[in-house]
Structure formats: C-alpha cells, structure tokens
Amino acid sequence: MEVTYIWINPVVEQMYEEYVLDQFLKRHGLERVRCRTDWGRIVKEKYIRLITEGGETVMDARCPMACGLVKEWAEDKSSCENSGPLKVNEQMEGYSMKIADIEPILIHCAREICSRQELKDGRKIITTPCQALADMGNSLKLYNTRFFSWNSFLETLGERPEGNVPEFSPIPPGFFRELGQRTMSLTGRESIEQCVQDGSWQRVRLVEMLYCRDGCHNGDGVVTDEA
Structure with missing residues (x-):
C-alpha cells in the first residue's frame, strides 16, 4: 500500500x-x-545577496497574490503610456524595481x-x-x-480537527526587518497598490508584500467557518 x-x-x-x-x-x-x-534562513540569504549585488528596489516574491498586483500595475502603466510592454525591472523616473526571482x-x-x-x-x-x-x-x-x-x-x-485560526500570524510582516537595509513592510491589497502607484517604493531597497492583511493566517486557505 x-x-x-x-x-x-x-x-x-x-x-x-x-x-x-x-x-x-x-x-x-x-x-x-x-x-x-x-x-527560511536560506531564502533570507538569497534576498540579502540580491539587494547587495543590484541597484534596483527588490519586490518580495514570497506571496503570489502580491506579485500579481505589482505585475498588473506595470501592465496598466504601460497601457496608459502607450510605450509598449513595461516590465517591472525597467527604469522608471530614474529608479527601477524588480520582483525577486526567488x-x-x-x-x-x-x-x-x-x-x-x-x-x-x-x-x-x-x-x-x-x-x-x-x-x-x-x-x-x-x-x-x-x-x-x-x-x-x-x-x-470530509472532517475537520478542532482548532482555531491563530490571532497572530506565524508568518507576519517583518521577515526582512533585520537585513540592515532600507525596507518597507506592506500587508493588504490597498497598501500594496498605494505603494506602487505613489512611488514610495523608490525610497527603499526592498519591499516586503503580503496580500493578506496582518499576515498569512488570514489566507483564504485557512480561515474556518468558526473564525
């Protein structure tokens, strides 16, 4: 068997x-x-190397939904400017960003x-x-x-064990807080959209992004009826 x-x-x-x-x-x-x-340690080390070796603002790639928002923004910006496809790692007003290939x-x-x-x-x-x-x-x-x-x-x-969604996420914002670089932590769709639209990402070296507000414990795959 x-x-x-x-x-x-x-x-x-x-x-x-x-x-x-x-x-x-x-x-x-x-x-x-x-x-x-x-x-977790190895992934963090990969991000350290990425921001050390390059000059772009690195966008956190741990959350597919958050990455999708950044890509949508890049496509919308390209469409509005009629300048052809805009990739998120192209130069924008003297700055550049890229979604980490991690x-x-x-x-x-x-x-x-x-x-x-x-x-x-x-x-x-x-x-x-x-x-x-x-x-x-x-x-x-x-x-x-x-x-x-x-x-x-x-x-x-067809069965659920007895449990509860944790009040505080075991995957909270702040994963990159101790990197010794300028970082920004965002959770929630609205804050991510505002960051890419108002250009505040240009002030930091790395933008942490979690689509679910306050962390992954609010993901659509773990919220229970009881919660």
Whole structure:
C-alpha cells in the first residue's frame, strides 16, 4: 500500500494542539514529514545577496497574490503610456524595481520533500495557507506531489480537527526587518497598490508584500467557518 506523506505549513501548524493534529492525520492514514533544512534562513540569504549585488528596489516574491498586483500595475502603466510592454525591472523616473526571482519558502520546502530518497515511493501532499500558493505549487508538476490549501484538503477528507485560526500570524510582516537595509513592510491589497502607484517604493531597497492583511493566517486557505 502506497504511503501518503503530508507536509503541514506553519500557519496550519499553529491552528491546532500538536496531539490533536497528529491524531487527526494518523486517523486518515497520513504520515507527517518535516524539512531538514532551514529554508527560511536560506531564502533570507538569497534576498540579502540580491539587494547587495543590484541597484534596483527588490519586490518580495514570497506571496503570489502580491506579485500579481505589482505585475498588473506595470501592465496598466504601460497601457496608459502607450510605450509598449513595461516590465517591472525597467527604469522608471530614474529608479527601477524588480520582483525577486526567488521562490517562496513553502516551494523550497516542497522541493526538498519531493526530492528526498526515503520518501520517493510515497505520495506527497503539501498544505498551503492560500489557494494562490497551491496553484503555484501544482503548476510546477513536482513528481507525485500535490498542493492543497488546508481548507480544500479538509473538504476532501470530509472532517475537520478542532482548532482555531491563530490571532497572530506565524508568518507576519517583518521577515526582512533585520537585513540592515532600507525596507518597507506592506500587508493588504490597498497598501500594496498605494505603494506602487505613489512611488514610495523608490525610497527603499526592498519591499516586503503580503496580500493578506496582518499576515498569512488570514489566507483564504485557512480561515474556518468558526473564525
């Protein structure tokens, strides 16, 4: 019988008591796996190198929804100016910005789980705090690996463990606060749109962007009916 391994994202992990979650997964024949590598540290180091080596303002790429807003703005700006396609890494009024070509931490974690030799014969499930990250993960077509938002995964099981969405996000704004560079932290669609439209991004070296206000615990993949 094929083993099904499951990786639980940090938001979901904080929604339940460890015993409750472990028993729930065991009841459904799921074997929980964890990463061996500190991908959060590695991703942060990648951003440090990026802002050190280049002169552009770097836009955080950990949140697909936030990146989508920046790309939409660039396309709208190009259309209004009738100057041909505008890429987010082109010069604008003496400044330039670019979305980091760095995958989200969750994707790094999934790639590790997918590549581990001792897990190669089992099916892998990667849970996400939002549908956007699940769609991004599934688009990679990693071998024998499926991404589900936590809510959609629970729907497939037809059961929910007892838990609550955490009041404070385990993925809060401030990930880049200690980089020693000028940074800006934004959460929520409105603040991201205002930043790119009013040019305030030009004052910093790196713009952190989370589409969900106050952090990923407000993602559409983890909000429960009770919350």
